Amino acid sequence: xxxxxxxxxxxxxxxxxxxxxxxxxxxxxxxxxxxxxxxxxxxxxxxxxxxxxxxxxxxxxxxxxxxxxxxxxxxxxxxxxxxxxxxxxxxxxxxxxxxxxxxxxxxxxxxxxxxxxxxxxxxxxxxxxxxxxxxxxxxxxxxxxxxxxxxxxxxxxxxxxxxxxxxxxxxxxxxxxxxxxxxxxxxxxxxxxxxxxxxxxxxxxxxxxxxxxxxxxxxxxxxxxxxxxxxxxxxxxxxxxxxxxxxxxxxxxxxxxxxx
Amino acid sequence: xxxxxxxxxxxxxxxxxxxxxxxxxxxxxxxxxxxxxxxxxxxxxxxxxxxxxxxxxxxxxxxxxxxxxxxxxxxxxxxxxxxxxxxxxxxxxxxxxxxxxxxxxxxxxxxxxxxxxxxxxxxxxxxxxxxxxxxxxxxxxxxxxxxxxxxxxxxxxxxxxxxxxxxxxxxxxxxxxxxxxxxxxxxxxxxxxxxxxxxxxxxxxxxxxxxxxxxxxxxxxxxxxxxxxxxxxxxxxxxxxxxxxxxxxxxxxxxxxxxxxxxxxxxxxxxxxxxxxxxxxxxxxxxxxxxxxxxxxxxxxxxxxxxxxxxxxxxxxxxxxxxxxxxxx
Numbered sequence: 138x139x140x141x142x143x144x145x146x147x148x149x150x151x152x153x154x155x156x157x158x159x160x161x162x163x164x165x166x167x168x169x170x171x172x173x174x175x176x177x178x179x180x181x182x183x184x185x186x187x188x189x190x191x192x193x194x195x196x197x198x199x200x201x202x203x204x205x206x207x208x209x210x211x212x213x214x215x216x217x218x219x220x221x222x223x224x225x226x227x228x229x230x231x232x233x234x235x236x237x238x239x240x241x242x243x244x245x246x247x248x249x250x251x252x253x254x255x256x257x258x259x260x261x262x263x264x265x266x267x268x269x270x271x272x273x274x275x276x277x278x279x280x281x282x283x284x285x286x287x288x289x290x291x292x293x294x295x296x297x298x299x300x301x302x303x304x305x306x307x308x309x310x311x312x313x314x315x316x317x318x319x320x321x322x323x324x325x326x327x328x329x330x331x332x333x334x335x336x337x338x339x340x341x342x343x344x345x346x347x348x349x350x351x352x353x354x355x356x357x358x359x360x361x362x363x364x365x366x367x368x369x370x371x372x373x374x375x376x377x378x379x380x381x382x383x384x385x386x387x388x389x390x391x392x393x394x395x396x397x
Numbered sequence: 398x399x400x401x402x403x404x405x406x407x408x409x410x411x412x413x414x415x416x417x418x419x420x421x422x423x424x425x426x427x428x429x430x431x432x433x434x435x436x437x438x439x440x441x442x443x444x445x446x447x448x449x450x451x452x453x454x455x456x457x458x459x460x461x462x463x464x465x466x467x468x469x470x471x472x473x474x475x476x477x478x479x480x481x482x483x484x485x486x487x488x489x490x491x492x493x494x495x496x497x498x499x500x501x502x503x504x505x506x507x508x509x510x511x512x513x514x515x516x517x518x519x520x521x522x523x524x525x526x527x528x529x530x531x532x533x534x535x536x537x538x539x540x541x542x543x544x545x546x547x548x549x550x551x552x553x554x555x556x557x558x559x560x561x562x563x564x565x566x567x568x569x570x571x572x573x574x575x576x577x578x579x580x581x582x583x584x585x586x587x588x589x590x591x592x593x594x595x596x597x598x599x600x601x602x603x604x605x606x607x608x609x610x611x612x613x614x615x616x617x618x619x620x621x622x623x624x625x626x627x628x629x630x631x632x633x634x635x636x637x638x639x640x641x642x643x644x645x646x647x648x649x650x651x652x653x654x655x656x657x658x659x660x661x662x663x664x665x666x667x668x669x670x671x672x673x674x675x676x677x678x679x680x681x682x683x684x685x686x687x688x689x690x691x692x693x694x695x696x697x698x699x700x701x702x703x704x705x706x707x708x709x710x711x712x713x714x715x716x717x718x719x720x721x722x723x724x725x726x
Contacts, residue, residue: 192619213622220620226612228667228725237610241622245607275724293621 141203143168143297143329144189148197151184158184159353160196168202168296171323171330173340175364176350177374182333183221185350186299189331190218201297213241217290221301221333223282231269231277231285235260238292260288264318280311287315291322298323300332304339312336316343337365341386349373361386401458404682408454408689409446413696416442452581456646457688458681459587459594460579461653463643465680467636468654469661469672470601473608474632475539478726481654482640485532485546485633486524488651489553491644494520496557496571500564513574514589514645521641524549525634539615539629576701577648579688586646597639601673604632608669650703653680656714663721683710 142165150160158181166172174182188195191206199206206212217238225234239253261267264284269277274285283303290298300319304312320343323330334340340347341361349357349364351373357364365387370378381388409425410418416438424436424446438446467482475484483489498516532545561571581587601608607628610618615625644650657680658672665671684702687709691700 187616190616190620192616209619209624210622213620216620218617218620220617224612224614224617226667228662228723229612230666233609233668237613237621240606240610245610245623245628246603247606273724 140168142166142200143170143202144331145200145203146185146189146197147200149185149188149199150196151181151188151193152196153184157353159350162197162350162355164348164355164358166297166329166331169323169327169329170346171320171332171344173344173347174331174333174350175335175337175340175347180350180352180373182350183301186218186301186331186333189297189299190216210241210245213293213295215295216297216299217241217293217295218299219283219286219290219301219303221305223286225274225282227273227275229274231266231272231274232257234274234285235266235288235292238289241293241295256292256294257288260291263322264288264291279306280308280314283307283311283315284318287318291326296327297329297331300330302333302335304334304336312339319343337370337389338386341365341389365389398678401678401682404685405454405458408457408685409450411689411693412445412450413693414442414445416446421446448583452584452587453579453688454685455587456581456590457579457684459590460643460647460650461657461684461687462677462681463590463594463597463639464650464654465657465676465683466597466601466673467640467643469658469669469676470604470608470632470636471654472658473611473669473672474629474636475543476612476614477539477543478659479655480543481651482636483550483649483651483654484543485528485637486549486553487521487637487640488644488649489550489557490520490522490524491517491641492520492575492649493524493553493557493560494518495574495645495648496560496567499570499574500560500567518641518645520553521637521644524553525637525641529630529633542633573701574648575703577644577650577703578691578699579647579684579702580699590642590646593639593642597635598677600635601632604628605669605673608632608673612667648701648703650684650706652703652706652710653683656710657683659725660714660717662725663717663723666723667725 144166146162146164149162151158162185174185176182184193187193189199191212201215235257236253239256243250243253261270266284266288269281274282277285303315307315316339319330322328346359347361347364348355349369356373357369365380367378367380370376377392378389379392381390406418406422410416410421420437423434424438424443426432427434427436464482471480471482471484472478494516495513498513528542528546528549531549532542561568607623610621610623611625611628618625658676661672661675661679687702687705690709691702691705694700
């Protein structure tokens with residue numbers, strides 16, 4: 138008996154106003170795996186994530202643990218989402234914001250239950266957010282805010298976590314912190330992670346596999362070292378790079394003639 | 398809650414004839430089935446409280462509550478602090494409907510039904526339907542709906558101005574309708590409005606979590622389990638229906654739908670769990686007090702209530718705005 142894939146995409150395509158962004162994307166993400174989508178701007182990385190979330194129209198099929206999306210509420214308990222630039226309502230407290238993630242379980246119209254409070258309290262402890270509980274989200278720094286957004290997604294208690302550029306606008310230390318945290322949660326909670334990351338070196342370090350989305354389809358897929366080649370990067374990113382081999386994954390640096 | 402109760406008692410006790418507030422409270426308790434308390438009010442005073450002031454206070458409360466909670470809902474549904482229940486043309490449509498009814502003298506000889514509120518109600522609903530039809534055709538974003546509402550409202554207001562110009566003898570009557578009043582003739586107006594008030598309050602109470610979710614934008618709200626377009630449609634239709642019913646009996650009372658919810662946000666925070674119920678209570682109380690001022694300040698004449706809500710409400714709101722340390726939008 139074969140294991141059900143956490144995420145399974147078949148012939149996935151997305152078009153906007155008659156323009157086909159990409160088509161025929163096939164991808165299987167195993168339970169507990171971390172897969173990164175990389176590609177140049179405009180290749181449709183975010184659209185691919187949105188298709189999995191079901192928030193845009195798409196062609197083809199999306200399955201999460203064998204099921205198709207029918208209702209938003211039921212899907213929210215299967216797939217949790219950390220957007221690239223979350224909309225933070227002015228004045229909302231951290232506690233209230235994280236509780237929003239519980240609507241997937243208590244229902245949009247449901248009353249808040251003790252279990253919802255408990256889940257949030259546990260998350261605050263694990264993500265070391267306790268001191269922020271009554272602060273407003275808009276008063277937090279970028280790194281703190283990203284942890285709060287992650288906490289909201291985790292409050293959904295979905296087994297698939299979708300991250301759209303989770304490290305944008307974070308400094309190096311906070312980038313590392315957030316990605317390490319995601320990985321620790323993946324291991325401890327058995328989460329499956331599907332992410333977009335524009336920093337190729339980071340994408341190579343965090344994640345089991347990657348998928349290169351460019352020119353309307355999948356151009357390469359597999360371990361970072363196979364996907365991130367000088368040829369691929371030149372061809373699809375238009376970038377002239379050097380690749381340094383490191384045991385944790387290839388390091389991508391721009392080749393430059395600066396100062397010479 | 399306490400504030401609302403005080404406002405209601407004040408609305409009942411004060412007027413051309415001032416009555417002892419405790420006696421009025423006892424009289425109110427006496428009206429509860431199964432409770433018998435001697436209020437100490439004279440027969441005339443009892444009649445004033447029960448038959449003249451109480452219907453008026455109740456109507457004021459219903460109008461204020463409906464418009465305020467409708468405003469809160471509109472602001473949430475459109476994620477726009479300037480949204481009020483008139484955003485999709487309710488006021489313009491009601492204004493046109495009332496103007497047409499008044500200028501064409503529909504009221505003369507129509508008998509027992511006053512056609513003005515009916516025409517205003519119909520006009521308001523037609524305006525919302527037009528706005529929704531126009532705004533949801535292109536893109537269906539909340540912004541396009543607002544733009545459609547602005548277009549429909551401008552158009553209807555222009556038609557209303559044209560009709561009024563052609564019937565300048567009705568100018569005074571139309572103008573006084575527009576400025577609003579909560580005058581009652583017995584219980585017919587409050588009874589007419591009650592079902593719409595209840596519908597609006599019950600539905601919006603049920604949707605207050607949904608409004609909190611909408612605050613993070615359609616995409617994120619959907620990823621959290623909400624159907625944003627459906628929710629917006631229901632919330633807006635219900636709030637518009639309530640607002641249409643309110644303005645059709647009371648005229649175009651502006652401002653409450655904006656300042657009451659924002660005052661609440663400034664005082665207790667942005668969550669709709671509190672903003673929705675408190676808007677009903679405070680909005681109702683505010684309108685009762687505004688009406689009290691409207692009928693006592695220039696006694697025996699009456700001020701238009703729309704003037705009072707703005708004259709009382711604006712300075713109060715500025716005060717709250719300046720003293721609150723919360724950022725709410």
